[in-house]
Amino acid sequence: MTRASKLPRAAAPIRVALVEDQAGLRDSLREILDGSEGITCVAACVNAEQALAELPGIKPQVVFMDINLPGMDGVSCVRQLAGVLTETLFVMLTVHDNSDAVFSSLEAGACGYLQKPVRAADLVAAARDVMAGDSPMSAKIARLVVQAFKRPVPEKLPKSAEFELTVREREVLDLLVEGFLYKEIGEKLQISDHTVHFHIRHIYSKLQVRSRAQAVAKVMKR
Structure with missing residues (x-):
């Protein structure tokens, strides 16, 4: 066995997809993800309809889904995709911080919920955390979930x-x-x-x- 063969094999990058209708934000998020070590953005969809058509064939490991999309909303899109992409993890991106939106998203199949505007470090951390089995959430969203725990x-x-x-x-x-x-x-x-x-x-x-x-x-x- 050569010395080179004994070196640990580098882990494959996390395959991430975006579903965001705002072009500027979508491009910015994609740039952040592609510029982060161990992460690659494999798709950037403009709406739910494109996501439903393309993502099942791409099979990303993580999907960041905007909840307010033109046409079909993000919650409905996640609900349909989760039935097809059973190994994919979904994290919602939204300006909302109300409990109905949070729990509707989680019930639909989301594993995390980030509130906009999302910092670059939080976005990257969420991709890694959700792959590690965590449920990344912005501070306001986490407080809503904690309040639900206390009911x-x-x-x-x-x-x-x-x-x-x-x-x-x-x-x-x-x-x-x-x-x-x-x-x-x-x-x-x-x-x-x-x-x-x-x-x-x-x-x-x-x-x-x-x-x-x-x-x-x-x-x-x-």
């Missing part, structure tokens, strides 16, 4: 096909909705971190979500 949680979750959870999974989900960290959940239920992650993976699968924020949005709506 009273029903003693019993609805008994529907989506919520056919075991007793332990329901206990874990209750604590997730209340805003407890994974480590805190383990301590409260006296189970290991590994077991907490095991239950959460099953909960996300049964609820058909990919993040804590989406799980909370679905439970809150029900």
